Amino acid sequence: MNRPGARTLGVLCVCLVLLGAGVYAGVRWARDWEGSVTLLANWSGTEREQFEEHVVEPFEEKYRIDVVYQGSSALSQVLAADMAAGDPPDVAVLPGPGELLAYAVDGRLHPLDGLFDTGEYDRFWAPEVTVPGQGAHTYWLPVKTGLKSMVWYAGQAPTAQSAGQPARWCAGLESGATSGWPGTDWVEDILLQQAGPGVYADWANGRLPWTDDAVRKAWTTWAGLVGAGDAARAEQVLTTAFDADCAAGRLEHQGSFRAGHWREESGDYVHFSEVVPEAGADAGAWEVSGDLAAVLDPTPEAERLIRYLADPDTALPEYTANRAAAADTEQDATEREIGTLLREPGRTRCWDASDAMPRATRDAFHQAVLRHFADPSDLESRLRELEALRRPQNLPVCSTG
Incomplete structure (x- = not known):
């Protein structure tokens, strides 16, 4: 039996592609x-x-x-x-x-x-x-x-003591062109729970310096919770995707989009304020x-x-x-x-602060958390760099609806 040559097959493939494109275009045209x-x-x-x-x-x-x-x-x-x-x-x-x-x-x-x-x-x-x-x-x-300020778990609900062990936390900061945003969520949420919605809104709107003690405390709290500065852990976290599977027995500070994954683990969530160190009197607002x-x-x-x-x-x-x-x-x-x-009316909800910030500040924030995770000893340099980008604006950052 004669087999078609490579040239014949190539021509046939091109014809099939053109035919498919023509059929697709015809369908689109027929929709009027x-x-x-x-x-x-x-x-x-x-x-x-x-x-x-x-x-x-x-x-x-x-x-x-x-x-x-x-x-x-x-x-x-x-x-x-x-x-x-x-x-x-x-x-x-x-x-x-x-x-x-x-x-x-x-x-x-x-x-x-x-x-x-x-x-x-x-x-x-x-x-x-x-x-x-x-x-x-x-x-x-x-x-x-989407809802944030969530700590997902399976099994026994976490406490402030059990959540204070870095090995308990799943963490991944890799997200392509927007790598670092999961780390900004941590810093933002810690500030929201420790300092309250008023301070948080001022910071998100560029009306509170990055070098303020409340902001600095949020960064250092995050570093302690997740084990920033440990070389082996830094390499793992910086190269792990934000949506990588998290095993039962671990904790995950992540948003509502993770509900499907934790459903498979028979998991649940608690509000972040229940486990964050030194939560303030105004803790309990939801980051969204x-x-x-x-x-x-x-x-x-x-x-x-x-x-x-x-x-x-x-x-x-x-x-x-x-x-x-x-x-x-x-x-x-x-x-x-x-x-x-x-x-639901009556609940305090606050925008993800980095998403409320100007683009240049947001992008620099993403990069700063990556550097801070690798080397938390140079926090002051990171904060000064971000402070240089601060520009006041006026957005409704928090609301009780």
């Missing part, structure tokens, strides 16, 4: 789109799949608007480059309000006033932000939110995170997408901040409790 909207976010893997399946596809079916999703783990760098080139996405989803505030001040963001009912959200999640020369407007919408959608090009399609994301009936992934949204019947008891903690 009435417009399109570009969306930039950092979701990948399962996160992206869930968002596209539960949010994007129903939106496209309902409104005949094609959502062109652009995903990147280097979100800030990609958005800055797009801005510089004069070709920003229609909608961008960024973690936290700090970077978005800078874009609003520069006149890059378009107000979302009238596109959704801000009364369905704690002011903290979708605030009116006053920008010089532009008045007060709402510039972002929370798409998904959120992915916020903002409009950079106010096309009708972009505004339609914002309205859809704010609709209480839209099945957003994980945890929504919309108080009018129906309970997710597929969530287990722990997940329902987390959702309540994120939305």
Whole structure:
């Protein structure tokens, strides 16, 4: 039997690729789109799949608007480059309000006033932000939110004494272009529990020096808890991914996105204030995170997408901040409790401080915790470097909702 030669196979492969592309294009054309909207976010893997399946596809079916999703783990760098080139996405989803505030001040963001009912959200999640020369407007919408200040465990609940042993803690600081952020979560949460929401908010807003004793104490507490400075441990922690498996019997200071992992271990969580050394009288506030959608090009399609994301009936992934949204019947008891903690009035919630800071400060903070973990003896140099970047701003960092 004659076998096809390499050249014939190559031509055949090219034809199949072109045929596949043509079929795909035909399917897209057959949908008879009435417009399109570009969306930039950092979701990948399962996160992206869930968002596209539960949010994007129903939106496209309902409104005949094609959502062109652009995903990147280097979100800030990609958005800055797009801005510089004069070709920003229609909608961008960024973690936290700090970077978005800078874009609003520069006149890059378009107000979302009238596109959704801000009364369905704690002011903290979708605030009116006053920008010089532009008045007060709402510039972002929370798409998904997360709870922090959690210590996960399996078995016996941790105490302040048992949690004081560095070997008990799982820790991983590696996260690609954003490596270091899990360490900033530690420092932030320790400051929040030791000094209280007022001091924490001033610090996040650049109104409290990095060299303040309360901030310095948070850094040294973290170093002691996790065993910073130990060469072998530093090498392991600095190269371990933030979402690496954590065995039963260990403790993990990590957010609500870890609920699935600890469910498999029959685990639970306690509030960080129960184990952090020298928790203050105002301890007990929850640190939280959120992915916020903002409009950079106010096309009708972009505004339609914002309205859809704010609709209480839209099945957003994980945890929504919309108080009018129906309970997710597929969530287990722990997940329902987390959702309540994120939305329930009367609870003190504070933004992840690094996500509320300007981009340059946030990125330097990430790097500083990596260096501090490797060598905690040079803390004063780290704090002075960060102090040089401090710029006062005015964001609603904490709220009792």
